[in-house]
Amino acid sequence: MKFSRQTTLWSQATVTGVGVHSGLPVSLTLGPAPVDAGFIFVRTGLDGPDREVQANAKSVIATAFATVIGDSEGPLVSTAEHVLAALRGMGVDNATIEVDGPEVPIMDGSASAFVAAIDQAGIVEQAARRRFIQVLKPIQVAIGDSFGELRPNSSGFRAEIEINFANPAIGRQNYIIDLNPQSFRRDIARARTFGCMNDVAQLWSAGFALGASFENSVVFDETRLLNSEGLRYSDECVRHKALDAVGDLALAGLPLLATFRSVRGGHKLNHAVLSALIADRSAWKIVEAEPVATARRPRVAAEIASGMLGGMIAPAFGPDVS
Template sequence: MKFSRQTTLRSQATVTGVGVHSGAPVSLTVGPAPIEAGLVFVRTGLDGADREVRATAGSVIATEFATVLGDSEGPLVSTAEHVLAALRGMGVDNATIEIDGPEVPIMDGSAAPFVAAIEQAGVVSQSAARRFIQVLKPVQVAIGACSGELRPNATGFRIEVEIDFTNPVIGRQSYQFDLNPERFRREIARARTFGCMSDVAKLWSAGFALGSSFENTVVFDEERLLNPEGLRYADECARHKVLDALGDLALAGLPLLGTYRSVRGGHKLNHAVLTALLADRTAWRVVEGEPAVRRPRVATEVAVGGMVGGMIAPAYGPDVS
């Protein structure tokens, strides 16, 4: 697969749904953006002018139950991981994501509706070379029994996930994924958000997850899967963790060249590992061109240009898949 040029969307496409926490209706539109724009959320429906925020680690601010992107004036959009995973998974470098509410719609709990919107809009090449963040040395983070690592991989991006739940129905699962759009569409995009009924009930009682239902969440009790339609994949939970990791790591601001391994992880761990990588300037560099799979040439290093300057350390609430 060729990676030599940046890409954007040919036109706009819109999806509508509800926010997983508020239960309120929301509309999201993906559309074109210029070279080097990156992935940019445009929050509409506010009093006064629309507000923009780039999907980068420096735009992450803390809320109690979700990772939220915002600016100096406050929060703008939450639960962004699935649409970011869809854009990164389908190889889109530059896009606007217009949203008229505080949450990305949960849709069916997967990235598949966003992939359908991207395919409807169409992906087109731009004239500038694609840039990557290349991991130069291993970076590890441990949080209790959870651990994550980014290590070098000059030919592409790979995610290795291992989960181990005390819930016997979920149990221990693993999945390895080498990123390309066809594999993402086939293996990862349709994997849905999941949780245990006891946790969902606690969220409901606290006024969260008001938009969660069997239509957008795979739910287990201690003995069985509760969704009557069953699973989309036998290891759907592990695949969804791959999806979440891809969306969380899209906050690097550029595609990554490296391998990410997560053990018992989630959003909190994913962001912690990304933050640790970007904080260590000797652990990465920005390169441009095409990852060398068959050709032995080395990609050209280019200036960082302040892309991650001024990052703030994200704060984390409870991990929600």
């Protein structure tokens, strides 16, 4: 692994955009957190005191069109998956995620703005060894014609994603990624959320997806892509599903040593597989990274994001299952 010790952010970085459903302005600030803290959402802008929720599988209260984090008082923040994917994908273990609205900002429909924010804040190693959840035996879940599983993989995390849409403009796509900061940044961080125009119209009429637009979503009609700029990857849709899976599985609380396979899946299936793993205590164990041979000084990420971080990131606004 790139780091044998846990990591956090060196400083804070803020992005500002709109909520995909409300269409209202929202700001998100990433910041440092102590050893073993994991990812902590802090909801500000409330009438009462700020609320904090640790991002884990038990804090998920909805998965219909996005991953929603909450507690006994109700929902805290929606569309958590993309910022969680950026943190996990870039190798951050502990961070605070402060949001002043009910949704993570939509940005450009991908995780790229959050990667830029992580670059701006910098990554620093901490004193404690990095810990992992090592999957020991296969865990499988089927929901209708969707299927997901976690299998042992002692070398790291791999995602094997298959989608199969009736819409011929999307169709069947497969993608495999062995996750590390380089592959995350290069191969899936820029993949945008996607959907079909008839789904968007239905959500608009119901008062949802008010912040969705061609600036933050890849949109298809019955036969073709409607975005004039085209796709960022020829298989951008399945890559975005891989991005979502990385974010949803970040709710394990620790990096997974496992291979995740998903067929016609989405947020609901991702959460169901993770929940099934956690419920079976014989299926996993916590392990620590091996110490490096020579001590290293804390390392701050060298790349700094340039220019404005504002813009717009969205959950899939169509049906969760492909």
